[in-house]
Amino acid sequence: MDFPPRPQRPAPPLPALRRPDTGEVLQQIMAITDQSLEEAQARKHALNCHRMKPALFSVLCEIKEKTGLSIHGIQEECPPNAQLMRLDNMLLAEGVSRPERRGRGGPVAAANTATPGGCSNDNSLEHSDYRAKLSQIRQIYHSELEKYEQACREFTTHVTNLLREQSRMRPVSPKEIERMVSVIHGKFSAIQMQLKQSTCEAVMTLRSRFLDARRKRRNFSKRATEVLNEYFYSHLNNPYPSEEAKERLARKGGITVSQVSNWFGNKRIRYKKNMGKFQEEATIYTTKMAVGGLGSQASCPSTPSSGSSGPFPLTSAGDALVTLQTLASLRPAPAGGSLRSQARGSRLGAAPPVLTASLSGDPGSINSDASN
């Protein structure tokens, strides 16, 4: 068996009968690509009918047999890609892989399952924004995925047809076609992995942005501020709500306990720093309490304070209210009242044990949070 000579070094032509060598035939095949479709078809047909074609075919078969061994094993099946699995899992967890849920709420509702943080009742505006953006990402992801899959299908079909066509000219086994198809699929899944990676990054960015946004300051609702102020001004002598009181205030105001703590921390220091500024506010709340419009106040005893002895001296309005309250039902506190209250008083310095009076007829209640 003789190998076909290389095109660049053609064998010397036979002296008598010029035998068209395989190099020439190959060149003709290569030249087909430069021709128009009709021309190419005609040339192809001519080549197919060429008397040397069977010989060329058998030569190619032999070459293939020899080179085939070295090719085998190159395109081994890759093990399942761990990274791809991770990406898939993440997209599934984020609700991106899942198909869009139809019906109530549309795309927005579909993103509900992927709301980070697990909080469901507050920050609804931010949530809807998050959901909308996640939905957008999902839509882009699915549309791109669909595009890739379609392109993959088309390209695979095209290559398969091409190989089948070529199998008339050169030996192309079905297994070879299969392998080529799997190579194509591999390339496309690499592209898909990039898409998945980008989508994951986008979701991560969105998530972190959303979580950051939750840290942003939001003014409390009017109701929450009212509830907190009511407590603050009715416990001005000792504005340190107990844990239970904080929980109750948090529930009433629709905020968290730590927000209540923050609020009282800020309020105490700011009130102390600039009492004059809070005069009006104090008047409003103490008047409210005096009128008795605040249900909570009935159970939140206020303190008859001197207005200047404690760490949080009352404003004139507070003084007036407390004076009324004191006149109404001032009772001496039983000995050994709230240790916490007293401890606080001593800690803050200068504040003597405080007598707490109540309009609601709870004499002797000394704890700042006697309502608990």
Next chain:
DNA sequence: TTCTATGATTTAGA
């Protein structure tokens, strides 16, 4: 754009 109010965070002390 600037200023003020205010919720959140950090740090230090008890």
Next chain:
DNA sequence: TCTAAATCATAGAA
């Protein structure tokens, strides 16, 4: 762990 105090960062008004 709680609080005071300082500070940061932002919403909202002017």
